[in-house]
Each structure stands twice: as C-alpha cells, then as structure tokens.
Amino acid sequence: MISIDYVRQPVGSFMLEVEQLRLYPGLTLLVGANGAGKSTLLKLLATVEKPRKGRVTYQQREAGDYLPLVRSQIGYVPSDLELYEEMTTYKLLVYLAELKGVFQIEPVERLIRDFRLEAYRNTRIKRLSIGVRRRIAIVQSLLAQPKFLFLDEPLNALDSGERKMAITYLTRYALGRIVVAAVHELNEWEAAANHILWLDNGRIRFEGEAAEWKWNLPSKVWEGVITREQLCRFPERSVMFMRELKEGIFVRLVGDRLPLPGLEEVQPSMEDAYFIRKFSANFSSV
Numbered sequence: 001m002i003s004i005d006y007v008r009q010p011v012g013s014f015m016l017e018v019e020q021l022r023l024y025p026g027l028t029l030l031v032g033a034n035g036a037g038k039s040t041l042l043k044l045l046a047t048v049e050k051p052r053k054g055r056v057t058y059q060q061r062e063a064g065d066y067l068p069l070v071r072s073q074i075g076y077v078p079s080d081l082e083l084y085e086e087m088t089t090y091k092l093l094v095y096l097a098e099l100k101g102v103f104q105i106e107p108v109e110r111l112i113r114d115f116r117l118e119a120y121r122n123t124r125i126k127r128l129s130i131g132v133r134r135r136i137a138i139v140q141s142l143l144a145q146p147k148f149l150f151l152d153e154p155l156n157a158l159d160s161g162e163r164k165m166a167i168t169y170l171t172r173y174a175l176g177r178i179v180v181a182a183v184h185e186l187n188e189w190e191a192a193a194n195h196i197l198w199l200d201n202g203r204i205r206f207e208g209e210a211a212e213w214k215w216n217l218p219s220k221v222w223e224g225v226i227t228r229e230q231l232c233r234f235p236e237r238s239v240m241f242m243r244e245l246k247e248g249i250f251v252r253l254v255g256d257r258l259p260l261p262g263l264e265e266v267q268p269s270m271e272d273a274y275f276i277r278k279f280s281a282n283f284s285s286v
C-alpha cells in the first residue's frame, strides 16, 4: 500500500491538497480536467518532487528516509519524457536498464517484443514517430519490473491497436502491483480499472472501486431517436453523443428523469459517470 498523509503541494498559484489517500495493488485510473493536479500528484508519487508538507510512504517506508530503496521500486512515465535522440532504441533501452541495475538482456528483449518495437531496434530515436517514442517511454518504466508504476497519459499519440495492447499489458502488470495512470479517455479503460481517483482543482473528489464510480449517480443516461427541434431544447452539456440517421437524430442524453417519451434508460459508461459527477448541477433541470 502507498499512503499519502496531509500533503500540501504548491505549484505556482495552484495547490494540491491531499489529506489522506491509500493506494492499493491494482490499476488506479487518475482522472480530472486539465490543470486538476494529476501530474503534480504523479510527480510526488514518483519522488520527482518532495512534498512541501506531509508525507508519502511506500509499504511503511517514507520516501524521505529510504529514497534509494523506494526509487528502485518505482517506474515512472512522465507526460513529456525526453529520450537521447542520437541513440538507437536498443542501445537506449540497454543503457537505461543498466542504470536501473538490470544487466541481463532478456528483460529488454522481452519488452521490445511485447511493445512491438522490433522494427525500430536499430533506428535512432530522432527518426521515430511520437507514438513509437511513447511506447519506448512506457518500456523504460518497466525495465526493472517496479512494484509501483506511475504513468502520465501513457496512451498519448498511440493508435487504437497500440492503445489496446498497452492497456492489456498494464492490466496484467497491475496484478499484485500498484499502478496509477492519469488518463483522459475513460471508456477504453473500463474493463481494466480496479480503482478510480478523481482530482478536481487540487482536491480529491472521488476515491473508490471502479464499480462504485457508476453507483448513486445524481442523473441517468437515456438513448433514442429524436427530431432536430427536440434536440435544440437540450443544453449542449447534457448531450453525450449524437448521430444523424435517416429517421432523425440518435442521441445519448443525461437527465434526472425521462427527457422525452420513447427514450430508453441505459447503463452509464465511465465517461458518462465523470460528466454526471462533474456537472450534475447542470443536468438537474433537463
């Protein structure tokens, strides 16, 4: 378990405040708007930054007292990792593995295979696309098989196949390990997530099991086909999705009660739940 107690972390005029947080084995999705403090929290967890106030402990070891040991158990993917541009993929990964105390080639080779990097092993980093670099950034965090893994928007710039592959890999990796990933697209992680942590303006607004994320929501989700005139009656924020069909407009709407006869209540997705939680006051009149 990782514990955060009474942390206050100022970043410019912004303040991240976490009174108490416990992180357990499994995959925790860290969600929140731009600027909510996700990267700041991940930097604290990764020991890139030291808490100005409060403490972070990893299985009862406070980072300040056991920094080298704790760091040896941490993997971190920042949002903007800079890689050595002149090195080839293979040389870079071997070099980074050695820095982490891994001197066997097998873990490097395995990760190159798992993240489908074989075609780029002898290519210099500067010649690689952003998506391939992002995969390398994830791979470098896994080289020493860390117990604690923190990823800041790991799927940025990955195509749909690569996203699926990375999610599957991380889901397996999180078995028995603490993995925290800041993400913007929630639905693609739905089957993978064990816990959800929602940060809003530097404060925790939700912390719990992934299934609980969709419980006791103040609004419901409705689907069906409506006319263009009917659509105009709904505020933009309540329309989660719409598509023009021959017979009208298919919509997915959020509202407290049946917005129009003929619409059907459907299960909210992870993404619906986020919008309902964040903007519930705006939906109550729909």
Ligand SMILES: Nc1ncnc2c1ncn2[C@@H]1O[C@H](COP(=O)(O)OP(=O)(O)OP(=O)(O)O)[C@@H](O)[C@H]1O
Binding pocket: 011, 012, 013, 014, 032, 033, 034, 035, 036, 037, 038, 039, 040, 041, 079
């Ligand atoms: N180096 C910095 N100097 C001043 N303010 C900063 C700095 N880095 C971040 N901030 C501010 O701190 C707040 C939290 O930023 P943070 O990057 O942690 O948010 P985030 O949730 O990760 O956002 P995003 O989804 O955009 O990455 C924001 O208001 C941001 O503008």
